[in-house]
Amino acid sequence: AQSVTQLGSHVSVSEGALVLLRCNYSSSVPPYLFWYVQYPNQGLQLLLKYTTGATLVKGINGFEAEFKKSETSFHLTKPSAHMSDAAEYFCAVSLNYGGATNKLIFGTGTLLAVQP
Amino acid sequence: DAMVIQNPRYQVTQFGKPVTLSCSQTLNHNVMYWYQQKSSQAPKLLFHYYDKDFNNEADTPDNFQSRRPNTSFCFLDIRSPGLGDAAMYLCATSRVRGGVGYEQYFGPGTRLTVT
Numbered sequence: 001a002q003s004v005t006q007l008g009s010h011v012s013v014s015e016g017a018l019v020l021l022r023c024n025y026s027s028s029v030p031p032y033l034f035w036y037v038q039y040p041n042q043g044l045q046l047l048l049k050y051t052t053g054a055t056l057v058k059g060i061n062g063f064e065a066e067f068k069k070s071e072t073s074f075h076l077t078k079p080s081a082h083m084s085d086a087a088e089y090f091c092a093v094s095l096n097y098g099g100a101t102n103k104l105i106f107g108t109g110t111l112l113a114v115q116p
Numbered sequence: 117d118a119m120v121i122q123n124p125r126y127q128v129t130q131f132g133k134p135v136t137l138s139c140s141q142t143l144n145h146n147v148m149y150w151y152q153q154k155s156s157q158a159p160k161l162l163f164h165y166y167d168k169d170f171n172n173e174a175d176t177p178d179n180f181q182s183r184r185p186n187t188s189f190c191f192l193d194i195r196s197p198g199l200g201d202a203a204m205y206l207c208a209t210s211r212v213r214g215g216v217g218y219e220q221y222f223g224p225g226t227r228l229t230v231t
Contacts, residue, residue, distance in 0.1 A: 034219060036222075041204075041225070041227065042224055042225065043120075043122075043206055043208075043222035043223050043224045043225045044159070044206065044208075044222040045222070046219050046220075046221070049219050090158060090159075102147065102210050102212060102218065102220070103149075103161060103164070104161075104220060106158035106159055107158065108157070108158050109156070109157075109158055111156075
């Protein structure tokens, strides 16, 4: 069964510091992996995705993530945090790989705070 | 811009009074999903439509139903809302082609309050 674990429900960084949000997955088949961001009282916005090919994927707002099969990880990073990055971040793995409905299994989320 | 639209953004209903939430999309995606998200939790899938085929999650209460009259619209009906149904309800869509699913696109959500 597929699952996602996000280490750290709350992460606080200073403005300009490196952002590292951790995600580990469990999947019996090659995974599709996603990072979504959610601002207060908003829906989820896709930051980036890994399906196949290059293991380092770049997304919007300067974020990137690296798929590491040996570590079953898909950590999200950004070199320099901005105040506007404060939000909740969800890692997700796709269920029914190659299937008809592409259901997502979400991690429990990481709330990122950015200190001035 | 192509998008997923949810109306209303905020909905207040009374305990036991039926309520309908609306979702529309201009992406022409063939799959539409409804999620329930409670405070500080991950979204929880309630059900989804693949074209006209309805797929209910095993743990979705009977109190929740859905309709998809056409490709663009999908509705979430809560027959008798309880206090525990107060949550953010998210609609999402995705394109499935050739047996391969792609990322989901989410609407802004409807915040439901039950009084």
